Amino acid sequence: MPDNAPPQTSALRVLTLPEPLKLDCGETLDHVEIAYESWGEPNADRSNVILICHALTGDQFAASKNPVTGRPAWWPRLIGPGLAIDTSRYYVIATNVLGGCMGTTGPASKAPDGQPYGTRFPVITIGDMVRAQRAFIAALGIDSLFSVIGGSMGGMQALEWAAQAPEQVFTSVPIATSARHSAQNIAFYEVGRQAIMADPDWCEGNYLADGKRPSRGLAIARMAAHITYVSESALKRKFDRGLQDREKTSFSFDADFQVESYLRYQGHSFVDRFDANSYLYVTRAMDYFDLSSRSDGRLADVFRDTPVRFCVFSFSSDWHYPPEANREITRALIAAGAEVSYLDIQSDKGHDAFLLEEPIYEKALAGFLSASAELRGI
Amino acid sequence: MVEQRTVRPDHEAIARRVHQGARVLDVGCGDGALLDLLKSTRGVDARGLELSSETVGIALARGLSVIQGDADSDLELFPDDSFEVAILSQAVQQMRRPARVLGELARIAPEVIVSFRNYGLWSRRLTLIRQGRMPAPGLAHEEGVLLPVTALDMIELASRLGLACVAMAPVRGSAVGEFRNKGLKRLNWGADEVILHLKRI
Structure with a gap:
């Protein structure tokens, strides 16, 4: 954490x-x-x-x-x-x-x-x-x-x-x-912003004053965005439907698939180095760009x-x-x-x-x- | 740095028709060999348009200004008279709409230099008459069949587009003949490839 x-x-x-x-x-x-x-x-x-x-x-x-x-x-x-x-x-x-x-x-x-x-x-x-x-x-x-x-x-x-x-x-x-x-660009970043703002630890944006960080929301924002940064063929080449450290699916919501594990890692490693409000503001700046x-x-x-x-x-x-x-x-x-x-x-x-x-x-x-x-x- | 390559004689001939320091657009410029020559020998402001990502990469690496794009659809973007000379070297026969491309070039630049394989050459005529087959490269060509066009066809099209031929030269292998402004029928009969220097009337 x-x-x-x-x-x-x-x-x-x-x-x-x-x-x-x-x-x-x-x-x-x-x-x-x-x-x-x-x-x-x-x-x-x-x-x-x-x-x-x-x-x-x-x-x-x-x-x-x-x-x-x-x-x-x-x-x-x-x-x-x-x-x-x-x-x-x-x-x-x-x-x-x-x-x-x-x-x-x-x-x-x-x-x-x-x-x-x-x-x-x-x-x-x-x-x-x-x-x-x-x-x-x-x-x-x-x-x-x-x-x-x-x-x-x-x-x-x-x-x-x-x-x-x-x-x-x-x-x-x-x-x-x-x-x-584009509308698609705005849509993906809106998913990210909503994930951050839905995290109770976002505290209406005042998490720093409250000694908290909306890490779960920010991690999800990063996961959603990261999908758009890689191509379908690269995901297929890297992971396809490969399983993560297991022989068969677990019939649970664990990260069975390598691609899930990869995305979770991308999300978790991101929250240590990025401020959630910055993510809101900078993605907004891009949305406004025309x-x-x-x-x-x-x-x-x-x-x-x-x-x-x-x-x-x-x-x-x-x-x-x-x-x-x-x-x-x-x-x-x-x-x-x-x-x-x-x-x-x-x-x-x-x-x-x-x-x-x-x-x-x-x-x-x-x-x-x-x-x-x-x-x-x- | 890009290694020294042998200069193609037809490129050299085209370069002789371009005035010093001109603004030049080479359509279908490939890896930029002609643009490079024009830049170093004529000091032109050289720009290129080329479809293939691979050759555009080479042209950019040698420091040329080249746009990866499609002549059939992108030429209409260039403002009127944005260049002094437009060149279509060994490219017109691969265009989907050659008349339109030539028309756009006539709008973009008052001078157009076009080179192409001349299907009026006597041996190509004989191939079709005697063997009933299209002359080489035909279907075997990697880009597909080249548009069969003769020097006469091209000059007729040019004049319809408001371009007059001021000089023409035959190319055979590595030999480029003199530029002349007469003898079209002989050229059409005897030239393997043709370079035409066209000017807006």
Whole structure:
């Protein structure tokens, strides 16, 4: 069982934004703290900065071990010396998103009254996350980014950056993502939120003050979401109908099947490292994401004549943000007259493929970044 | 880095028809060999469209801007005159709707360069007349039967779409003939493959 204390966060690098942050909901947050991590070195004119944006349950530890959870880097195959996101050439920064729970201000943070925000935290958007990142890089003295790269929710941020601040982004790499959450996406995350809120230990969002954690609800939320991150064929390949440590079914509700045991493990291991209210807020931000709504439903108009170079990736067996959602982004960018590349990688690993070993994807990303770096004189 | 490959003579010939620094779209660009050549020898702003995931991966790895997509449905997205030159190299015969594809290219760029296998070649005509069979590659081709088209057919289609042929060259194996703006009938009779440089009238 997880202990009831919030994660120990003293080992984190944190910057406090100098100005209050205005949010889409109309509220303002003061003293926003942004937790971050970086690799490589900035060049003289700081033109080699890459921002890595994490997915729903990711964090800033893209390329090094998380000292709080002990979990390994989540993008070790892509970020490092000589890798696609080459830390001997680029200065790579990752931040924990606004509303997150790895050191950045979120619902588990203390409100001005000294108590955790809980559900008093304002509802945030992907746009707010990016505005926080923009304020953050400005505070670091960085004017513009060579690239914004992210998968899943990180891809939404990569798109949002290009839409919000095209003059500050040289390239944008949205991976396995969507420009708008579909009804199916919203539906799955609503199941997760309802599971959390149905847990009596959620305490109307005040569980931290009450010394509790809605671990059962959060674990179920994670289990439901996790199903959408893997493909049917990968589940079949890994487990099929295999039984867990037994010869035959037990005629009970134990985890007879390996896939049940696997999902339970995914759920239980998640609650130790993630805050349930953060899960509510961050999934809500994704649900609200619809870039095209800013231009009467015409996504192309959002990017009309944009100077940003794009490289969009999808994975053939991803049914969370399927190839079609990424193709829609690409088609809008073509119509907008943008310079865009798009590759749908053949993979049976589902949505999670963007985190896994896919040599074609690694080489293609390396080629895109390297050619872009030459154009930028890096 | 991508290893040095031998440059195909027909690619070299096409590259000679593209002006320095042009904005070029290569439709059916494969692994990007022609785009790479155009980029390094003509300094063009090179973009590609290609159906196959595998070859798009190779093209991206060599640093080219390529979209994995279907010419039959995606070309209509490109704004008018968004390119100066559009290229259809050895691709038009695999399209489901070649007339529509060529029409879209004429809208996207004022110049179109198209190369294809010429079924007007005398030996191909003889194969059909004497043996009653379609000339190779026919059914054995891995992409399926190539659309049988002659240089005359293509020029007629182009003119219907508002494109005039300003230069044409025959290709046989590794040899590319001179670009000329006359002698179409001879070309149609004697060329294995044909490169046509078309311009909007």
